[in-house]
Each structure stands twice: as structure tokens, then as C-alpha cells.
Amino acid sequence: MRHDSTGRTFARESIAAQALGWVDEETRAIVAPIHPSTTFLRDPDNQYRSGRVYGRSDNPTFDQAEALVSALEGGTSSMLFASGMAAATAVFLSLAPGDHVVVPEVMYWSLRSWICGPGARFGLRVTLVDMANPEKVAAAIEPGKTRLVWVETPSNPLWGVTDIGEVSRLARAAGALVCVDSTSATPVLTRPLEWGADLVMHSATKYLNGHSDVLAGTLTAAEAGDFWERVRATRSQVGSIAGPFEAWLLVRGMRTLFLRVRAASQSALAIAEHLERHPRVLSVLYPGLSSFPTHAVAARQMDGGFGGMLSVRIRGGEAAAVAVASRVSLWKRATSLGGVESLIEHRASVEGPDSPVPKDLLRLSVGIEAAADLIADLDQALAR
Ligand SMILES: *Cc1c(COP(=O)(O)O)cnc(C)c1O
Numbered sequence: 001m002r003h004d005s006t007g008r009t010f011a012r013e014s015i016a017a018q019a020l021g022w023v024d025e026e027t028r029a030i031v032a033p034i035h036p037s038t039t040f041l042r043d044p045d046n047q048y049r050s051g052r053v054y055g056r057s058d059n060p061t062f063d064q065a066e067a068l069v070s071a072l073e074g075g076t077s078s079m080l081f082a083s084g085m086a087a088a089t090a091v092f093l094s095l096a097p098g099d100h101v102v103v104p105e106v107m108y109w110s111l112r113s114w115i116c117g118p119g120a121r122f123g124l125r126v127t128l129v130d131m132a133n134p135e136k137v138a139a140a141i142e143p144g145k146t147r148l149v150w151v152e153t154p155s156n157p158l159w160g161v162t163d164i165g166e167v168s169r170l171a172r173a174a175g176a177l178v179c180v181d182s183t184s185a186t187p188v189l190t191r192p193l194e195w196g197a198d199l200v201m202h203s204a205t206k207y208l209n210g211h212s213d214v215l216a217g218t219l220t221a222a223e224a225g226d227f228w229e230r231v232r233a234t235r236s237q238v239g240s241i242a243g244p245f246e247a248w249l250l251v252r253g254m255r256t257l258f259l260r261v262r263a264a265s266q267s268a269l270a271i272a273e274h275l276e277r278h279p280r281v282l283s284v285l286y287p288g289l290s291s292f293p294t295h296a297v298a299a300r301q302m303d304g305g306f307g308g309m310l311s312v313r314i315r316g317g318e319a320a321a322v323a324v325a326s327r328v329s330l331w332k333r334a335t336s337l338g339g340v341e342s343l344i345e346h347r348a349s350v351e352g353p354d355s356p357v358p359k360d361l362l363r364l365s366v367g368i369e370a371a372a373d374l375i376a377d378l379d380q381a382l383a384r
Contacts, residue, residue, distance in 0.1 A: 002071070012187070013258045015071050019251050022064055034248045035060045057236040061244035065251050066218075069208070072187040072254075073200050075220035077228060079235060080247055084183060084203025086240035087217030089114060091148070091179050091199065093238070094230040097123025099147040102140045104131040106160060107152045108181065108203075109351045115150075131155070131162040132294050134170065143174040151197070152181040153190070154298070157311050157347045157363045159285050161294035164301060168196030177227065179219075183207070184309045184337070188261040189302045193222045206338030207308075209253035210260050216242045216250050260340060260368055264308030267371035271364070272310050274375050280320075280382045282360065286310035308366040309337060311347070314382075318359035322346050325362055327381035330373055337365035342374055 001021030003009050015021075022032050038055035042048055052058050066078040081087035088111050092101070103115055105128045112128075120126055129140040131151055141149065149171040153162040164180055171178045179199035180192035186207045192200045202208050204216035221228045235241055242250075265288075272286035287298035288306030298306055314321040325333055331344040343365040347357045366374065 012072055016068065016257050017255055019064060019255055020068055020071060032061070032064050032248070032251070034244050036244055056239045056241060059241075059244050059247065061247040062242070065247045065254075068251060068254055069187075069202070069204075069218050069220055072257075073182075073220040074191050074193050075200065075222055077224040078218055078220040079232060080204075080242040080250070081217035081219070081235060082240050082242050082246075083215045084108075084181075084201070084205055084217040085110060085114065086235075086238075087201050087203075087219045088181065089119075090231050090234045090238070090240060091201065091219065092119050092124060093122065094227060094234050095124060095147050098125065099123075100125040100127065100142050100145045101148045101150065102127050102129055102137065102146055102176075103150040104152055104155055104162070105129060106155055106158050106356060107150070108156045108183075109355065111181075131167065132160045132297075134163060134166045137167055138170050141170060141174045141176060146171070146174055146176040149176050149178045150181070151178060151192075152183075153301075154184050154287050154307060154309065155181075156184065156309075157285075157357055157361065159184075159287055159292075159307075159309060159311060161287050161298040161301065163297045164190075164192050164195035164197055168198075172196065184307055185302065186257065186261050186307070186338075188258050189265070189305055189307055191303075193220070195301065198222050203338075204250055205336065207261055208257065208338075209250050210257065210338060210340060211249075211253055212336060212339035212341065214246045214249045214253065216246050261308065262305060263368045264366045265305030267368075267374060268308045268310055268364075268366040269306060270371045271366060271375055271378070275312055275378065278379075278382060280315050280324075280384075282313040282315045284310060284312055285361075309364070310366070311361050311363045313358055313360045314362060316360070318346075318348065321360045321362050322349075323384075324378075324381045328377050330369065330377040331364075331381075337363075339365070340367045342367040342369055 040052040069078040127140045178197045180197045183203045200220045202218045269288045276284045345363045347363045348359045
């Protein structure tokens with residue numbers, strides 16, 4: 001389902017709402033079934049013409065979810081994983097020991113810890129860089145040796161925006177792949193492959209599913225070449241594959257992706273503008289604010305909104321920030337992001353003593369409640 005009967009291309013909103021327009025010609029069902037089977041029948045002549053053998057490699061329930069992610073990202077092939085971390089680490093584990101990788105200084109903390117710990121022990125040579133600064137990225141890339149540049153934009157939890165087009169040009173010239181963790185932007189707001197990236201990764205646990213009830217990850221490739229097949233082999237060998245029920249729930253969640261992300265983006269902007277004027281707030285980190293350092297890149301690269309994620313630094317340091325979080329009632333004190341319910345988190349408490357995140361920072365994941373209710377709850381929590 002990409003075009004109507006006259007050849008007119010459907011908008012991505014329409015493709016998402018109908019999950020590619022799947023119907024079962026036999027039963028006339030318009031919602032796909034779940035296939036729990038872990039094994040698939042061999043043909044009498046000893047062949048596997050279906051292409052499916054065993055559930056650690058593939059499952060028919062993935063087909064719709066993977067095709068839908070590919071359609072939304074504009075890629076040729078997608079793979080579903082057990083989590084965002086499973087998807088991301090599959091990319092790094094498909095490189096070879098000795099390969100050089102360039103990754104952001106500020107990025108999703110668990111992945112940074114994995115790259116610098118087990119990833120380095122596996123043999124990756126890692127350079128951390130300020131991804132918002134193309135000159136520093138250019139200096140970090142070693143032509144012929146750098147195999148991968150990892151981008152996260154907007155990046156956790158300071159929400160700096162990376163110019164994907166610029167970084168992709170630099171990487172391509174040096175023979176390196178670019179993979180973008182686009183979890184916080186979602187395909188609603190940014191399509192990294194259109195800007196020249198090779199791969200897009202999502203923690204589908206977050207916005208793609210959107211209801212805080214599925215752990216999953218996705219990778220999408222602009223072109224399915226040798227490296228992509230290595231990633232597929234890694235998924236199958238390691239068994240970092242999603243469950244069929246999770247794949248099915250993910251399709252259901254993605255049907256409302258556009259509505260959820262647009263509502264969250266609108267409320268997040270209203271909350272950011274409100275808090276920027278609040279006397280107890282030191283600063284607001286949100287790509288949609290004209291005061292934000294990488295706002296110009298965000299305005300060019302993000303399409304129709306700046307996302308539902310922002311961070312706030314509270315006057316009075318760590319104790320004051322923790323106290324504000326302790327007094328909210330509508331916002332839920334919890335980690336994670338991208339669900340329909342709004343979450344607030346003292347980020348340094350999660351990341352531990354090595355974290356570069358300011359101790360007075362609260363991370364906000366804006367859901368789809370009424371913005372006025374969310375603002376009123378923050379105001380009473382800030383009023384001490
Ligand atoms: C949550 C998250 C991940 C990891 O995903 P999981 O599904 O928790 O494994 C990676 N990157 C970003 C930006 C995230 O928010």
C-alpha cells in the first residue's frame with residue numbers, strides 16, 4: 001500500500017494508520033495474526049522454500065512491523081530486535097576487532113557504557129566527539145580506518161542536534177558508515193536516510209510503540225548490502241530477536257505514531273516556553289527554543305515539530321531538582337521516554353558518578369495529556 005488506484009502516493013500518516021493496508025484475503029481480517037511458532041515446516045524434498053527455518057532468525061509476525069518501519073523511514077530493509085540496545089549493539093558487533101568508531105560524547109548512557117566497556121574489549125577503537133561540531137567530527141574521522149560514525153539526534157539528555165547531512169558527507173568521504181539513533185526524533189520529525197545516513201536505529205520501546213508496554217528495537221538500512229547481512233547474521237546468532245507478541249503490539253502502537261508525536265511536540269514546546277520564563281528554572285534545553293544552541297540545525301532538519309523530550313536545570317542544584325521531582329503528581333517519576341504518559345526523571349541519579357549530565361537536571365518526556373494540566377503540575381512542584 002504505497003499508492004492509490006490512480007497512482008497517487010499515500011502520505012506516511014495514511015500508511016501508518018493502516019499499517020500498510022494489510023488484509024487477509026482468506027479470512028477478510030484487517031488485523032494481522034500473531035505467529036508464536038518457533039519452527040517452520042521443511043518441504044518434502046528437503047528444501048525450505050518459505051525462507052523460514054527457526055524462530056531465532058525470523059518470524060512471520062515481523063514482516064508487517066519491519067515493512068512499516070521501512071516505509072516510514074524510506075529504507076529498503078528493516079530488522080526488529082529484542083530491544084534498542086540489542087539493535088544498536090548488533091551494529092557494533094558486526095564490525096571487526098581493530099575497527100575505529102566515532103561516537104558522541106553525550107548520548108544514550110547505557111549504549112555509551114557498552115561501547116566504551118564491552119565494545120572496547122571486543123576490540124573497537126573508540127573516539128568520543130562533540131557531534132554538534134562538524135570540525136571536531138572531521139578531525140576525529142581516520143580515513144580508511146573509521147568504519148562507523150554513530151549519531152544520536154536530538155541526543156539524550158541535553159538534546160543537542162547533529163547535522164546528519166554534514167556528518168554523512170564527512171563519513172562517506174572517508175569510507176565510513178553512518179548510523180543514526182533516531183529514537184527521540186522518530187520518522188515523523190526526521191528521516192536520517194534522506195539526509196544521507198546509511199542506517200537508522202530506534203529504541204522502539206519508546207515512541208514507535210508509545211505505550212510503555214513493549215521492549216523492542218529496530219534497524220533500517222538505506223541499502224541492504226554485505227554489512228546489512230552481517231547484522232542479520234549477528235541477530236540470528238546472538239538471538240537478540242524480538243518476540244512475536246511484541247512485534248504485533250508494535251504495529252498497533254505505530255498506527256497512532258503521527259498523532260502521538262505531534263501532540264507531544266506541541267505540548268513540549270508550550271512547556272519549554274513556559275519554563276524558560278520561570279524564576280526557579282536556570283535553563284531549558286529544548287531544540288524548539290530559539291535560544292537553544294543547535295536550534296538552527298533542528299529547524300532545518302526536523303519536520304513539523306521538535307519532539308516531546310526536554311530537560312530543565314533547576315536553580316539550587318541537585319537537592320532542589322530532586323525536590324521538584326518529588327512533588328509532582330500528574331507526571332510520573334520514572335525512567336524511559338516516548339509513552340503516552342508524561343515522565344520526569346533526575347537523570348544524574350540514573351547515570352551515576354561518571355555521568356557528564358548536570359546534577360540539577362530533570363529530564364521530561366512529554367506525553368499526550370492536556371498541556372495545561374502538565375504545566376499546572378510543574379508550577380505547583382516548582383512553587384515549593
Ligand atoms: C531507550 C533508548 C535506547 C535503548 O533502547 P532499549 O529499548 O531500552 O534497549 C537507545 N537509545 C535511545 C536514545 C534511547 O532512548
